[in-house]
Amino acid sequence: MRALVTGATGFVGSAVARALCQRGWQVRALVRESSDTRNLRGLPIEPARGDLTDLPSVSAALSGCEAVFHVAADYRLGVADPQPLYRCNVDGTRTLLEAAQRAGVRRLVYTSSVATVGLPADGSPGTEDTPSSLNDMIGHYKRSKFLAEELVRDFAHAGVPVVIVNPSTPIGPGDLKPTPTGQMVVDAASGRTPAYVDTGLNVVHVDDVASGHLLAFERGQIGERYILGGENMTLHAILLAICRLAGRSPPRIRLPHSALLPVAYASEALARLRRRGTRVSVEAVRLARKHMYFSSEKAVRELGYSWRPPALAFEDALRWFLEQGMVRSAYRRGA
Numbered sequence: 273m274r275a276l277v278t279g280a281t282g283f284v285g286s287a288v289a290r291a292l293c294q295r296g297w298q299v300r301a302l303v304r305e306s307s308d309t310r311n312l313r314g315l316p317i318e319p320a321r322g323d324l325t326d327l328p329s330v331s332a333a334l335s336g337c338e339a340v341f342h343v344a345a346d347y348r349l350g351v352a353d354p355q356p357l358y359r360c361n362v363d364g365t366r367t368l369l370e371a372a373q374r375a376g377v378r379r380l381v382y383t384s385s386v387a388t389v390g391l392p393a394d395g396s397p398g399t400e401d402t403p404s405s406l407n408d409m410i411g412h413y414k415r416s417k418f419l420a421e422e423l424v425r426d427f428a429h430a431g432v433p434v435v436i437v438n439p440s441t442p443i444g445p446g447d448l449k450p451t452p453t454g455q456m457v458v459d460a461a462s463g464r465t466p467a468y469v470d471t472g473l474n475v476v477h478v479d480d481v482a483s484g485h486l487l488a489f490e491r492g493q494i495g496e497r498y499i500l501g502g503e504n505m506t507l508h509a510i511l512l513a514i515c516r517l518a519g520r521s522p523p524r525i526r527l528p529h530s531a532l533l534p535v536a537y538a539s540e541a542l543a544r545l546r547r548r549g550t551r552v553s554v555e556a557v558r559l560a561r562k563h564m565y566f567s568s569e570k571a572v573r574e575l576g577y578s579w580r581p582p583a584l585a586f587e588d589a590l591r592w593f594l595e596q597g598m599v600r601s602a603y604r605r606g607a
Contacts, residue, residue, distance in 0.1 A: 273297055273298065273338050273339060274297070274298040274299075274300060274336055274337050274338060274339070275292055275297050275298070275299055275300070275337060275338070275339040275340065275341055276300050276301075276302060276320070276333055276334055276337040276339070276340045276341070277289045277292070277299060277300070277301050277302070277340075277341045277343060278301075278302045278324060278340075278341070278342050278343055278344035278368065279302075279342075279343035279344030279345060279383075280299070280301035280302070280303070280311075280312060280317065280343070281301070281303060281307045281308060281309050281310075281311050281312060281448075282311070282343070282344065282345075282448070282449075283311075283442065283446050283447045283448065283449070283450075283451055283454070283478065284343050284383060284439060284442055284478060284481060284482070285301075285341075285343035285344060285383075286311035286312065286446045287442075287444070287446060287478045287479055287481065287482035288341050288343055288482045288485050288486075289301060289311075289312070289315060289317060290315060290479075290482065291479070291482040291483055291485070291486055292341075292486070293315050293316055293317065295486065297339075298318070299315070299316070299317045299318065300317070300318045300319075300320050300333060300337060301317050301318070301319055301320065302320050302322050302323075302324070302329075302330065302333045302344070303319045303320065303321060303322070304321075304322070304323050305321060308448055310448060311446050311448060320332065320333035323364075324344060324360060324363075324364030324365075324367055324368060325359055325360070325363055325364050325367055326367075327367050327370070327371060330367055330368055330371045331371045331374070331375065334371055334372060334375045334377065335375070337375070337377060338377060338378040338379075339377060339378055339379055339380070339381075339489060340368070340372050340377050340379075340380040340381070341380075341381050341383070341485055341489070342365065342368055342380060342381070342382045342383060343383040343485075344360065344364065345360065345361050345383065345385075345417070346360040346361055346413075346416075347413060347451050347452070348413060348452070349411060349413055349452050350411070351412065354412035354416075357412050357413060357416045358412070358416050358419075360416075361413075361416035361417055361419075361420045362416055362419050362420045362423065365382070365420045365423055365424065366423055369423070369424065369427045369432060369434070372432065373427070373432050377433075378433065379433045379434070379435065379489055379494075380432065380433065380434040380435070381434070381435050381436075381437060381485050381488050381489050381492070382420075382421075382424045382434055382435070382436050382437070383437055383439065383485070384417055384420070384421045384424070384436050384437065384438045384497065385414075385417045385438055385439060386398065386438045386439065386440045386441075386474065386499060386501065386564065386566050387409070387413065387414040387417050387418070388404060388409075388414070388417050388418045388421045388438065389402055389404060389438055389499065389566060390402035390403050390404035390408065391404075391562055391563075391564065391565075395563060395565075396565075397474075397504060397565040397566050397567040398499075398564075398565065398566045398567070399499070399566070399567050399569070399570065400438070400496075400497045400498065400499060400570050404418070406418055406419070421436060421497075424436055425495065428494055428495035429495065433494050434494065434495070435488045435489065435492035435493065435494060435495075435496060435498070436495075436496065436497035436498070437481075437484060437485055437488050437492075437497070437498050437499075437500050437571075438497055438498065438499045438500065439476065439481045439484075439500045439501070440473070440474035440475070440476050440499065440500065440501035440502065440564075440566050440568075441453050441473045441474055441475050441476065441501075441564075442476055442477070442478040442481045442585075443457060443475060443476070443477065443478060443582070443585040443586060443589050444477050444478035444479055444585050444588045444589050444592070445478070445588050445589060445591070445592035446478065446592065447478075447589065447592075447593075448596075450593075450598070453473075454589070454593075456510075457514055457586070457589050457590070457593065458593055458598055458599055460510075460511050460514040460515055460518070460520070460523075461514055461515070461517070461518035461520065461590055461593065461599045462518075462520075462599055462600060463518075463520045463521075465511055465515075465523050466523055466525060467523050467525035467526065467527045468507050468508050468511055468523045468525070468526060468527070469507065469526070469527050469528070470506070470507070470508075470526060471506070471507045471562070471563055471564070472504060472505060472506045472507060472563035472564060472565055473504075473505060473507065473510065473564050473565075474501040474502060474503065474504050474505075474564065474565055474566045475502050475503055475504075475505050475510060475582040475585060476500065476501050476502030476503075476579050476582075476585065477502065477579060477580050477582075477584060477585035477588065478585070479588075480500070480502065480577075480578070480579040480580060481500045483577075484498070484500035484571060484575065484577050485500075487571075487575040487576055487577055488571075488575060491574065491575045491576065492574070492575060493574070496574075498568075498570055498571040498574070498575060498577070499566050499567065499568045499570065499571055500568060500571055500577065501566045501567070501568040501579070502568070502579040502580075502582060502585070503579075503581070503582050504563075504565040504566070505582060506563070508522075508523075508526070510582075510586075511523055513582070513583060513586050514586050514590070517586055517587060517590055518590060518599070
């Protein structure tokens, strides 16, 4: 069976492409001219040059494909110009779905995010049924993903065979850019995280997320969403685990969110002047006000989904970052 994977040069997309190849699929990857293709080295993948916002190239890439895994997304926080986020995450998704509908593909799996999932007021983990609205979305990344998921749901109602998956916080090898989450791992392992805030994340190995994509294709119900997560952990526990593996002293200073917000505003202003990104964004600080805990019970029950302990995700990520020269640390396997 042949599948088109968008975002295959990226972090989650390359993990999905690897998983497909390992299971004997024929894989075609939609690749932009400017894409960094290191994550595809050694994989029997057919590249298809094109761009999500270009209908002719997307239609050509879909030719002969029975399945589509739409993993591509612009995942950045605190951007000065949000329009590229919406062009990729919303307009690109619309273009792909329209082309896939005309091509008559057997099934699509759309990679959304837990960013679109609501969080209960009592602090319990969010589920696929926890309500949320566009007004609840903090920042342009979350807003763009929310709008894209709404669009996907509309196409499903119109008869397009699409299943939605919502990864939580993937960690592991292949995070080239890196993503904001990957940057957190790099900074902690490099001794650049002197303090932390009281927040929490749901941590999952990127390869488990990839396996969840294949399960969604095989067993998911059309129009349904499935959270692909792992273990809920406080940020302090995450940083402690990474620092122990990297041979670094963990941060001991706990900062109130109110103290970090002015730093984020200043950091964004400086980043705009220098025309660079920033590690500390207002969007990220606002997101950290809540513990972003989620439940994958539905995916376990309906898809047969499972995940490994977060320690293995941290270990695999650190080994890969070290090999890429992105981390300089006293990292030791099993330390």
